[in-house]
Amino acid sequence: MKKYLIEDAWCIIEDGFHPEFQEVSESIFSLGNGRFGGRGNFEEGYSGKTLPGAYFAGVYYPDVTRVGWWKNGYPEYFAKVLNGVHWIGLEIKIDGEKLDLATTPCTHFRRTLDMQQGLLQRSFEISPASGGTLSFAFERFCSMADPDVACIELRINSTGFTGRLEVTPFLDFDVHNRDANYGDQFWIAAKTSQDETHAMVSSKTKKTNFTVSSFMHTATTLNDHISIPSTGKRESKKVSNHFEAEIQDGSSLRCRKLVVNLNSLYVADADQPSEGKRKLSEVVQKGYDEIKREHIEAWKDIWDTADIQITGDLPAQQGIRFNIFQLWQTYTGKDARLNIGPKGFTGEKYGGSTYWDTEAYCIPFYLSTGDAGVARNLLVYRYLHLPKAIENASKLGFSDGAALYPMVTMNGEECHNEWEITFEEIHRNGAMVYAIYDYIRYTGDTSYLLEGGLEVMISICRFWKQRVNYSRDKNAWVMLGVTGPNEYENNVNNNWYTNYIARWCWQYTIEQIKWAAENHPVEWETIQEKLNYQDGESDDWRERIKGIYLPFDETRSVYLQQDGFLDKELQPVKALPSSDLPLNQKWSWDRILRSCYIKQADVLQGMYFFEDHFEADTVRRHFEFYEPMTVHESSLSPCVHAILASRLGMKDKATEMYHRTARLDLDDYNNDTEDGLHITSMAGTWMSVVRGFAGLRVIRDELHFEPSIPDEWDGLAFTVHFRGRIMKIAITKDECEVVLRSGSAIPVFVRGERRELNIE
Ligand code: BGC
Numbered sequence: 001m002k003k004y005l006i007e008d009a010w011c012i013i014e015d016g017f018h019p020e021f022q023e024v025s026e027s028i029f030s031l032g033n034g035r036f037g038g039r040g041n042f043e044e045g046y047s048g049k050t051l052p053g054a055y056f057a058g059v060y061y062p063d064v065t066r067v068g069w070w071k072n073g074y075p076e077y078f079a080k081v082l083n084g085v086h087w088i089g090l091e092i093k094i095d096g097e098k099l100d101l102a103t104t105p106c107t108h109f110r111r112t113l114d115m116q117q118g119l120l121q122r123s124f125e126i127s128p129a130s131g132g133t134l135s136f137a138f139e140r141f142c143s144m145a146d147p148d149v150a151c152i153e154l155r156i157n158s159t160g161f162t163g164r165l166e167v168t169p170f171l172d173f174d175v176h177n178r179d180a181n182y183g184d185q186f187w188i189a190a191k192t193s194q195d196e197t198h199a200m201v202s203s204k205t206k207k208t209n210f211t212v213s214s215f216m217h218t219a220t221t222l223n224d225h226i227s228i229p230s231t232g233k234r235e236s237k238k239v240s241n242h243f244e245a246e247i248q249d250g251s252s253l254r255c256r257k258l259v260v261n262l263n264s265l266y267v268a269d270a271d272q273p274s275e276g277k278r279k280l281s282e283v284v285q286k287g288y289d290e291i292k293r294e295h296i297e298a299w300k301d302i303w304d305t306a307d308i309q310i311t312g313d314l315p316a317q318q319g320i321r322f323n324i325f326q327l328w329q330t331y332t333g334k335d336a337r338l339n340i341g342p343k344g345f346t347g348e349k350y351g352g353s354t355y356w357d358t359e360a361y362c363i364p365f366y367l368s369t370g371d372a373g374v375a376r377n378l379l380v381y382r383y384l385h386l387p388k389a390i391e392n393a394s395k396l397g398f399s400d401g402a403a404l405y406p407m408v409t410m411n412g413e414e415c416h417n418e419w420e421i422t423f424e425e426i427h428r429n430g431a432m433v434y435a436i437y438d439y440i441r442y443t444g445d446t447s448y449l450l451e452g453g454l455e456v457m458i459s460i461c462r463f464w465k466q467r468v469n470y471s472r473d474k475n476a477w478v479m480l481g482v483t484g485p486n487e488y489e490n491n492v493n494n495n496w497y498t499n500y501i502a503r504w505c506w507q508y509t510i511e512q513i514k515w516a517a518e519n520h521p522v523e524w525e526t527i528q529e530k531l532n533y534q535d536g537e538s539d540d541w542r543e544r545i546k547g548i549y550l551p552f553d554e555t556r557s558v559y560l561q562q563d564g565f566l567d568k569e570l571q572p573v574k575a576l577p578s579s580d581l582p583l584n585q586k587w588s589w590d591r592i593l594r595s596c597y598i599k600q601a602d603v604l605q606g607m608y609f610f611e612d613h614f615e616a617d618t619v620r621r622h623f624e625f626y627e628p629m630t631v632h633e634s635s636l637s638p639c640v641h642a643i644l645a646s647r648l649g650m651k652d653k654a655t656e657m658y659h660r661t662a663r664l665d666l667d668d669y670n671n672d673t674e675d676g677l678h679i680t681s682m683a684g685t686w687m688s689v690v691r692g693f694a695g696l697r698v699i700r701d702e703l704h705f706e707p708s709i710p711d712e713w714d715g716l717a718f719t720v721h722f723r724g725r726i727m728k729i730a731i732t733k734d735e736c737e738v739v740l741r742s743g744s745a746i747p748v749f750v751r752g753e754r755r756e757l758n759i760e
Helices: 019-028 269-286 288-306 314-330 357-369 372-384 386-395 428-443 447-467 496-519 521-531 537-547 589-594 603-609 616-629 637-647 651-662 679-693
Strands: 011-015 036-038 054-056 060-064 077-081 090-094 107-114 119-126 133-142 149-159 163-172 191-194 199-204 211-222 226-228 230-234 238-247 252-263 308-311 469-471 476-478 697-699 702-705 715-722 725-732 736-742 746-750 753-757
Touching: 090 149, 149 163, 149 288, 163 199, 163 211, 163 252, 191 230, 191 238, 199 238, 199 269, 211 238, 211 269, 226 238, 238 252, 252 269, 252 288, 269 288, 288 314, 288 715, 308 314, 308 679, 314 357, 314 651, 314 679, 357 372, 357 428, 357 679, 357 715, 372 386, 372 428, 372 447, 386 447, 428 447, 428 496, 447 496, 447 521, 447 537, 476 537, 496 521, 496 537, 496 603, 603 616, 603 637, 616 637, 637 651, 637 679, 651 679, 679 715, 702 725, 736 746, 736 753
Parallel strands: 702 746
Antiparallel strands: 011 107, 036 054, 060 077, 090 163, 107 119, 119 133, 133 149, 149 252, 163 238, 191 199, 199 211, 211 226, 211 252, 230 238, 308 715, 469 476, 697 702, 715 725, 725 736, 746 753
């Protein structure tokens, strides 16, 4: 745990420089705009511990897989999130000495992430050898209003300093990935160009041929009105503009760098030079202040429906806003080719961009905080990958259109390469169907079923059908050799969660086929033809629905995580010395596998997804059995437990779990924030509040609330989109007010009591 950041409702503040946590801060102070973003690296460079990172959504590199022992079926590459052009660079020299906070002592250091306005600001003072003080103030943002644009401003003020200042804004494509498997550089030789209006650097990825081009326009003024001329410089991978000025006591220097970043997902390779120049001149015309104003307006619009206000608990308030801010700057829902990587634009770890995290955790967040099109684009992303999912399954020996979605992907192909995950953690397929169900029940929009949903669902059902086998011994359908959500168990038989969700996939798909056949026979016929779906196909599913094996212990009356779970030595986590935790850093893998300890919700993940299938008493019994053995070493775990605990009235547990998820990165709970933020689990934080403390549920197409806020909180307020309406919910310890902000009249239920909402 680290507690060096100041608590504030809208800002993340580091007051006084903490070089020992520099990489953690770089993650926390990351910026993005859905299209590109990067870590909170210092513009002027830093020779201490640092992880430089600038990332472009959807731009990846297939690094050659590295494993100890090759297994047939392994993907040949692991898609890496690419560190791209270093566009923030702005070198500073004072009397010829390079400014570098790793070696130059500074005072009054303060860095602030203003989440309301989407601005990263940093200020500090230094005392140059020749006397006096220089104060520095940086501001940076990635425009939310125009996703090609970013801006940086630097102001330097002299108090008693007389001497030479040099500022050199630059763009540099000499970049590497720290996680490169064989130390390769992933970009081919860069191109540069420069004239009085612009400077550009451009490069192409090896193998995948993505082109990224970065353009800058820079202007530096003395005392806000004397424009300083620059000299440009072109190197093989770098372009820079150099400004120099003699300054005196009371003088100030201001440097503004306007950046346009283009990539070939949006602008064809060959068009980038001309389009970049055109765009840059438009941006220059508009000017820094106007670009910033539009950017702040765009954030205002997002916060208007995405914000959560918590009164009476400042750390909780700051935590939730940080989570919401990071999610929206990672994914804005405008492009169905993009997704939400577990680290977003904040680090390299995990590679790929898409895990089941999107379907299981992120979709509910975007459903409520954005319009339906945002979540729908996430569904379409998987539909676009269906052919690859079918190919992926066929590589593993499945046939007849069975689809296995990858555990980790960029373009639909699997790129995970640990056999226990790649081949076995197949429950991810269930989350794809669950997301469709979640989308439909929340938005009421069934059109997606006909426009891709049913194809995905049927292909997944085909996979499940082939993945189970009939056990004569058990007289039931069993699923062997799987890894459930709890990755601290591998190659187990009959993981309850996986068997349960497979059964549900068949059931739900059969119902939706019936709906399509009755209501949209023409479209249904087209789908049937496309998939070569035969009427009798679902009979096999029905047989399996009836006979699938769900391990259950009669004595305790609990479903078992998997066959043989009770043979383990069952002990609560609290029986372990705290020096053994986290297990994944302290224990051998072998010891973890044999233990009863659970990484993240597994049976409880199922009870969370399908809570209306289980009575509260049943959920409580399972919670009391499994939670004490759960170490929550996946960031996805505490939120699910927070939601269930809220439902069960276990307020203290819910609050404990909430704090763990909400401030996971701000307090560096798991000692790994330096690698990047846990972006996807941030959606879980939001769910802990809205589905947990506010108890939001969709029951039979209607919105229900069962609020119960933590004792320390005075109030909770948030806004949700629901079926074309926007409503504002304000909860205190005794009251729950729901107001319709836009859309037609609709009933909602608060603790079971029906209220008619109308615009007043
Ligand atoms: C979790 C997975 C998750 C992945 C990416 C792992 O630690 O066990 O469930 O998909 O992280 O967030």
